[in-house]
Amino acid sequence: MKAEIIAVGTELLMGQIVNTNAQYIAKGLADVGVGVYYQTVVGDNASRMKEALGIARSRADLIICTGGLGPTQDDLTRDVLAEFLGRKLVMYGPSMDKIAAFFEKRGTPMVESNARQALTLEGADALPNETGMAVGTAVTQDGTHYILLPGPPREMKPMFDHAVKPWIESRSGHVMPLFSVMLKFAGIGESFLENRLLDLIEAQTDPTIAPYAKEGEVAIRLTTRAASREAANAKLQPLEAEIRSRVGDHLFASEDITLEQQVLHMLSERGLRLAVAESCTGGQLSDLLTAIPGSSEAFAGGVICYTNGLKHKLLQVPMDVLEGEGAPGAVSEETARLLAENVSRVTEADFGLSITGVAGPSESEGKPVGLVFIGVHGYGRTEVVQVQQSGNRETIKLRSAKSALYHLWKLLKSQL
Template sequence: MKAEIIAVGTELLMGQIVNTNAQYISRGLADIGVGVYYQTVVGDNVDRIKETLAVAKSRADLIICTGGLGPTQDDLTKDVLAEVLGRKLVIHQPSYDYMENLFRTRGITMVESNIRQAYMLEGTDPLPNDTGLAVGNAVTQDGTHYILLPGPPKEMKPMFDTYVISWLTDRMGSVQPLFSTMMKFAGIGESFLEHALIDLIQAQTDPTIAPYAKEGEVALRLTTRAASKEQATEKLWPLEREIRTRLGDHVYASEDITLELEVLRLLTAANKTLSVAESCTGGQLSDLLTAVPGGSHSFAGGVICYTNRVKNKVLGVPMEQLEGPDAPGAVSEETARLLAENVRKLADADYALSLTGVAGPAESEGKPVGLVYVGIAERDAETEVVTLNLSGNRETIKLRASKTALYHLWKKIKI
């Protein structure tokens, strides 16, 4: 079954509302084995909605529309689909009775615009709205399934979960659901990952491999069809095992979690703590760590040592090391080492990370933009310093430096 999701609403095209419904519906359909091939957004315009429905019918056998079921004149979805399918709009009596009772109880007059929400296409299956007023619709005509859902997520989600999934599964027969595993990588770029796995990607059939990338992390989604989760695991594991054999030093999780969460999990499991000293990242690393609920069990705290004065006064880096014609400077291996060692002692932590470098937009101390030193200190062990040469704008460099620092700590503490 090929599905297309059509989100109706000019406010979506204007950027006033983010279309989270499509993501939610896509995930739900994948769980029952339905692939979403297209997602479309169209404004509140009769002709354009008609055109969008015609295009969708030519390439999908399941069309799910969200939005346009409300009480106002620009809520057009039901009216347009009724015209396209040659069906009348009729009152769904249970929805009307509920609405009438609700308005009467609240002492409010129910006007015609409110009643619009109780209309449905004649001869179709109603989808009750347990959290709102607009009734949904489901119908199969000429081999195409049509589903109408309200736009507000608080109404759409329960209607989809409670009524749409069962309506679809009754019509799908023996189609097997999709199961996925997400593999998360750090310390590796998307292009290098693809190069290392290119033969697997080119030969994929079932399971399939889909790469995803964002700053500082890369992910692979491995997907297969199976009758059960256990059967899916049997099919997915050989592929995951091969990927781990090739890139095990970069695979930090087999679930969709962040690197900072995994690092804090490992620290907590080992009853260890971490502190940080940040210069060029200006608190970016601390922000990542404190965004994890419960992170205080392992994250002791940090110092934003943005100026040489703070590096000297708070973390004890000698001024002669920071400044002067023959000094290594704030952006140096020597300074990264001292920052890490001293912030670890200051917080009495088991580990410490330091970051000092040039985030841009201009060079500093005669050193290029993107040069960053990461210090990694550990109680009763020799401190390591990693040199990074990063690209991108200021914000990109700060985030990449923070993620790379976490990656090197992860390598040190992983079990």
């Protein structure tokens, strides 16, 4: 079965909200063995919606629409599909009763347009909405399955899990579900990783290998169809073992988590705490860490010592290291070392991590844009790594923060 997801809403096209529904539905369809071949976003316009449905019908067996089931005049999805299929709209009694009871409980009169949320297509299966008003619709016509779901994720997700999945499974026959393993890597570029695995990628059949990249991390998804997780593991594990044998030194997780999540997990698991001293990254590293819920268990805090004065006053880096003729300077191995050691000492943390460098757009201290020194202090020793980053100012900051986390991860891993 080939599926297409059509997200309806002008706010999606304008970038006012992110289309998280498509991601959730695509993952859920994979669980029941249905592949998503296309995703479409269309505005609240009847003619364009009808055109999108026509295109989808020509290339998909299952069409899932989200959005446009509310009470207002621009909520057109159910009306457009009814016209597209030549079916009438009918009132679904249980939903109408729920809507009426809601307004009665509030003691306010129901606006007539709210009744639109109880409409479904004649002859279709109604999909109950546990958390909202708008009823969903599931119908098959001329061999194509159509499903309408509301746009708000808090309504769409439970409807999809509790109603849509069983409905699809009852009509898709015996299709084995997809199972995946996500391998996450750091400290290695996408092209270099691909080169190390090129023969496996070129020869792939089942399982399949799909690389993904974002700043500072690379992921590989291994996917197969199988009757059970146990059967899938039997197919996936030999390939995963071969990948580990080639690039395992860069593999920080075998699940879809970020590098900062893994570092914090390793610290928390051992009862250890981290403090950071940031210069050129300006708090980027601290932001990555504190974005993780529960990070306070392992993250003591950080110092943004952007100026030489603060490096000296707060973290006791001598001025003759930072400035003056013959001084190493703020962007140097010596400064990175002292920042990492001193932030650990001042905060009484087990580890100190420092970043000092040139984020750009121009040189500093006669040193090139992208030159960064990372200090990692822990287990009674300090290591300083020099890296040359590329990209614009924001890219250099993010890559430097991720690089610092990678080198801390390596230190933590070495003590396993």
